[in-house]
Amino acid sequence: MDPELKWVIGIAVSLSTAFTAAIIGAFRSLAGRISQSNKDLHTRVDDVKEKYVRRDDLDNHIRRIEKGIDELKKENQQNHKQVMEILASRK
Secondary structure (H helix, E strand, O other): OOHHHHHHHHHHHHHHHHHHHHHHHHHHHHHHHHHHHHHHHHHHHHHHHHHOOOHHHHHHHHHHHHHHHHHHHHHHHHHHHHHHHHHHHHO
């Protein structure tokens, strides 16, 4: 084999090896960053789960509050009718 051809093949193999190593390194670096981001995201999700109340736990309390508001609204309407009747009878 011609020495120049051996030299060209050697350079091509060296460059392809370096290129492959660079791509593998880049993918490993990217995978590491994605993995770290996932860990951070899961930490934040777990934090939210621990610190905040689930919606279905609040439903009973919200229904009770809404029932109380409805009762106050009805009572207020009855009081308003009584006041209007009294004012109408004075005329």
